[in-house]
Amino acid sequence: MAPMDEEIEALADALLALDEPGAIAVTRELIEAGADPQVVLQRGLADTMLEVGRRWNAGELFLPEVVAAAEIFRLCNEIVEPALIAAGGRTLGHRVVMATVKGDLHDLGKNMVGAMMKTAGFEVHDLGKDVPAERIVEAVRELEPSIVGLSSLLTTTVPEQRGVLTALEEAGLRRSVKVMVGGAPVTEEWARQIGADGFAPNAPEAVRVALALVGDERLAGA
Amino acid sequence: MVGSERRPLAILACGALAREVREIAWSRGWDADLHTVPALHHLSPKRIPAEVDRRLQELEHRYERIVVVYGDCGTGGALDAVLETRGVERTPGPHCYEMLGGRATLEALRTRPGTFFLTDWLVRNWDRAVVEGLGVGRFPFLRGPYFDHVTHVRYLRRERDPALTERARAVAEFLGCPLEIVDVGLGELEGRLIGLVEGAAPTP
Numbered sequence: 001m002a003p004m005d006e007e008i009e010a011l012a013d014a015l016l017a018l019d020e021p022g023a024i025a026v027t028r029e030l031i032e033a034g035a036d037p038q039v040v041l042q043r044g045l046a047d048t049m050l051e052v053g054r055r056w057n058a059g060e061l062f063l064p065e066v067v068a069a070a071e072i073f074r075l076c077n078e079i080v081e082p083a084l085i086a087a088g089g090r091t092l093g094h095r096v097v098m099a100t101v102k103g104d105l106h107d108l109g110k111n112m113v114g115a116m117m118k119t120a121g122f123e124v125h126d127l128g129k130d131v132p133a134e135r136i137v138e139a140v141r142e143l144e145p146s147i148v149g150l151s152s153l154l155t156t157t158v159p160e161q162r163g164v165l166t167a168l169e170e171a172g173l174r175r176s177v178k179v180m181v182g183g184a185p186v187t188e189e190w191a192r193q194i195g196a197d198g199f200a201p202n203a204p205e206a207v208r209v210a211l212a213l214v215g216d217e218r219l220a221g222a
Numbered sequence: 223m224v225g226s227e228r229r230p231l232a233i234l235a236c237g238a239l240a241r242e243v244r245e246i247a248w249s250r251g252w253d254a255d256l257h258t259v260p261a262l263h264h265l266s267p268k269r270i271p272a273e274v275d276r277r278l279q280e281l282e283h284r285y286e287r288i289v290v291v292y293g294d295c296g297t298g299g300a301l302d303a304v305l306e307t308r309g310v311e312r313t314p315g316p317h318c319y320e321m322l323g324g325r326a327t328l329e330a331l332r333t334r335p336g337t338f339f340l341t342d343w344l345v346r347n348w349d350r351a352v353v354e355g356l357g358v359g360r361f362p363f364l365r366g367p368y369f370d371h372v373t374h375v376r377y378l379r380r381e382r383d384p385a386l387t388e389r390a391r392a393v394a395e396f397l398g399c400p401l402e403i404v405d406v407g408l409g410e411l412e413g414r415l416i417g418l419v420e421g422a423a424p425t426p
Binding site: 201 | 265266267268293294295296297298299300303316317320328331332335336355356357360361363364367368371
């Protein structure tokens with residue numbers, strides 16, 4: 001195994017072991033040593049998050065471990081991203097506007113999805129949290145994204161997702177953009193009910209759905 | 223046959239409301255048995271409907287009637303779908319904070335979304351539910367992502383227990399936010415549960 005492969009494996013191991021300082025240190029070493037940032041991101045981080053997702057679905061991991069892995073992923077991604085941009089990165093040519101809806105300040109899930117979307121090659125514009133529908137409409141008008149991703153964690157803020165869809169409709173923008181929804185209380189049934197184009201229960205699945213929505217079936221099925 | 227008679231009423235409640243439900247049932251003199259679902263299921267709300275369904279299946283042959291004490295609790299309507307299938311009703315409301323604190327809770331969430339709510343249960347179980355349950359103890363770096371957005375702590379207090387109040391202060395201190403104490407007693411939960419069991423109109 002080449003030395004760089006060993007380091008990538010060490011990064012994956014540290015992330016799976018939820019070793020925050022270890023994962024950050026290996027990521028930094030890799031980037032400083034000139035490793036391909038796309039490889040670091042994909043093989044060291046994104047693939048490992050897929051494994052985290054698999055273990056979560058299988059009941060082998062619990063919430064704290066998944067959230068910890070997501071946060072370590074985010075911190076490592078912050079180190080990789082500048083190198084990725086400098087290297088030209090892989091881009092799909094699709095923009096995504098993401099927001100946690102009005103009244104909701106929980107952005108852990110949205111941040112995770114945003115980071116993994118970037119990894120997949122989307123250009124992500126994160127509007128932050130507690131974002132009113134009008135601001136999202138404005139961003140859609142300005143940025144002309146392929147996808148809008150809406151997140152809600154609170155039962156009481158989930159209806160805001162419908163409000164955003166209505167606002168997009170009223171602004172005459174609904175047909176120009178695909179809308180994905182997610183968040184702990186959000187279900188596929190709800191997504192269908194409000195006329196969203198996509199729903200994902202977790203970040204890796206969100207990337208798969210997004211790729212399918214922009215028509216990249218090959219990548220979506222990968 | 224001896225032992226085959228069904229009991230009149232089962233109340234299936236979230237463990238976080240068990241004490242309140244027990245108090246209401248006792249004060250009304252209901253011939254009821256209380257069964258609970260672990261409150262920590264809230265950490266993964268999508269597990270709640272399946273667990274409630276499993277418990278209802280266990281109980282339905284043993285009781286004439288079952289009522290459920292839960293909010294939607296982040297299940298996105300999935301809990302209500304289960305209850306509809308089983309023909310069982312629950313206390314109305316989105317979550318226990320609203321059941322205890324009433325409309326003021328929803329208003330606080332709307333005008334001050336950084337409000338973090340405490341109940342007696344959460345104060346008592348802070349270490350189990352948050353420090354261990356959310357992993358903040360093992361992974362201190364999660365404190366920011368979980369709580370950076372919190373600006374105020376509102377304690378929906380039922381018991382004027384100095385020890386609990388002191389713990390609530392410690393929680394607010396941990397979160398670095400001012401503590402506001404609102405004495406809610408049994409809140410709107412009382413009227414809603416009585417309405418459900420005795421058939422009166424639920425408290426709006």
